[in-house]
Amino acid sequence: MSEAVLNNIKTRRVVREMTGEPVAREQIEAILEAARWAPSGGNLRPNRYIVIQDAETRRLIRLVSPGMFQEAPVLILICTNWDVAAEHNLPPTDRALLIDVGTAAQTMMLAAHALGLASGPVTSYSKEAVKKILNLPESYSPEMFICIGHRASTAQPGMRAWKKITWRDLTHWERFK
């Protein structure tokens, strides 16, 4: 079992070309359920998830998202709900809020991969344009899109690492001397 989890982590890739094949509702819900179990600072759960499947809404979002190369059938927008942050006296600069976005994003992408789906994160978009298109409440800030779909056969491999690295290159044991 643990080997399967590790293998899922190692084989997930960012996918920037997807087919138009729809994603089953149960699969979307499974991904959202996984995100619910992502670590959250203080277990405060300030993230809110907006699921977008409507074709015209997705088209408009893509037009204001220069970093969204995918034409994904499902977009999940991770938002921070500032009402939750304020309720717990978290200042807007508290890094825990963005860390929560990151843990949720990775959890959703791993869940998608485990379900045989492709995924890719997008942060290059106009927040103001997205807020307008989705008519987001004032207290929601759009932090990251996760595109979900089926990998196109024409999809290029993910960006190669700029240089070959292993976990050893990224790790230092104990105190620096």
Place this chain on the structure above:
Amino acid sequence: MIDWANCAVKQTELHKAVSRGSTHMSENWVLTEEEAVELLALLITSARIQMEEPANYGPLRLLTATERLSGMIVERASEKSREFLQENVDRIPDMHMRMSDVDAYSAALDERCRAVAACLLRHSSLPEE
């Protein structure tokens, strides 16, 4: 603070200059209003997000816009432009090249610049050679 009023004047002058020089271009419309607005959305949102993204993403956004514009107009363009546009869509260097081999990336963009200059010459009264 951006002086929008001044920008507007400059843009108008630029438009006039472009219009003056366009007498040799085909007058066929190659872009629909919807396509133009889509491109405009890409350019405006790219300008905004570029303020917070790495500087080397700037060329990437411009090239994305170039690719989209080429794709939009290639079927409606005149013969004089089509060859350049078709090549343009296929030959724009990718981001990985930008990060891994800056010299090759610059050379690839230089080649595109020469190609666009040749296209401009074909539309002008000047000899291409």
